[in-house]
Amino acid sequence: MRLPITQIDAFATKAFEGNPAAVMPLADWLDDATLLAIAAENNLSETAFIVASSDGEADFDLRWFTPTAEVVLCGHATLASGHFVLSSSPDKDRVRFRTRKAGMLEVARAGAGYELALPAWGPSPKPLPAIVAALGLEGTPETLWHQHRYGLIVLDTADQVRALDPDFRALAREGDVLTIVTAPGDDTDIISRVFACGAGIDEDPVTGSAHAVMVPYWATRLGRDSFTAYQASQRGGHLTCTLAGNLVLLGGNCVTVMEGSFLL
Numbered sequence: 045m046r047l048p049i050t051q052i053d054a055f056a057t058k059a060f061e062g063n064p065a066a067v068m069p070l071a072d073w074l075d076d077a078t079l080l081a082i083a084a085e086n087n088l089s090e091t092a093f094i095v096a097s098s099d100g101e102a103d104f105d106l107r108w109f110t111p112t113a114e115v116v117l118c119g120h121a122t123l124a125s126g127h128f129v130l131s132s133s134p135d136k137d138r139v140r141f142r143t144r145k146a147g148m149l150e151v152a153r154a155g156a157g158y159e160l161a162l163p164a165w166g167p168s169p170k171p172l173p174a175i176v177a178a179l180g181l182e183g184t185p186e187t188l189w190h191q192h193r194y195g196l197i198v199l200d201t202a203d204q205v206r207a208l209d210p211d212f213r214a215l216a217r218e219g220d221v222l223t224i225v226t227a228p229g230d231d232t233d234i235i236s237r238v239f240a241c242g243a244g245i246d247e248d249p250v251t252g253s254a255h256a257v258m259v260p261y262w263a264t265r266l267g268r269d270s271f272t273a274y275q276a277s278q279r280g281g282h283l284t285c286t287l288a289g290n291l292v293l294l295g296g297n298c299v300t301v302m303e304g305s306f307l308l
Contacts, residue, residue, distance in 0.1 A: 119252010126151025250281030
């Protein structure tokens with residue numbers, strides 16, 4: 045079986061920036077074990093699988109897999125999927141994806157880039173001592189939690205975020221938790237780094253879903269609904285962020301870096 049595959053750098057303005065995702069359109073769903081095996085073979089932080097919908101509610105059904113698990117929500121691979129569809133459909137200005145666990149998501153054209161709409165998942169205060177210790181942090185930073193297993197740790201400065209040297213094995217022992225560390229930015233309004241060790245990704249390059257949790261927090265703290273963000277991984281990526289009611293709108297660009305066939 046020959047399956048088309050496209051690799052796209054999301055939240056990137058050129059190749060080798062942002063977060064790479066594989067997008068694989070399917071005629072029909074394969075079994076879950078095969079989808080997971082394909083994602084493991086791709087060995088990217090996410091592989092997005094899309095199947096065209098015929099019911100009129102959505103354009104495509106969408107699922108995301110890391111090399112070890114299916115995830116509840118993935119922003120960068122949704123943005124990459126939107127780029128995949130819209131770059132080959134110049135007559136369309138937006139595409140709607142139906143997901144199993146995060147509801148309906150949309151990617152729309154926005155100037156030279158795109159705008160991704162995600163659910164706003166505002167976190168609540170909760171002690172996270174094991175995660176704080178695994179990050180090598182001293183003291184008692186502000187810690188918050190969202191029910192989909194997102195942990196948010198707020199530091200004072202961008203330099204603290206950049207200097208983090210986590211114990212990845214200790215973070216993985218906390219299970220499938222997305223650990224987000226954030227602070228006021230230096231050349232952007234906010235900065236972050238994100239770790240998904242329990243899902244097989246030590247540090248994620250640029251994480252849209254993490255901003256679904258961060259943006260409601262920072263909108264309240266900054267006293268405004270729109271601001272800029274930078275995720276300070278080795279690859280790095282810039283985003284624009286807007287809180288619009290129960291949605292988080294993320295702006296960014298994508299770059300296609302590879303097209304080919306997966307032989308199954």
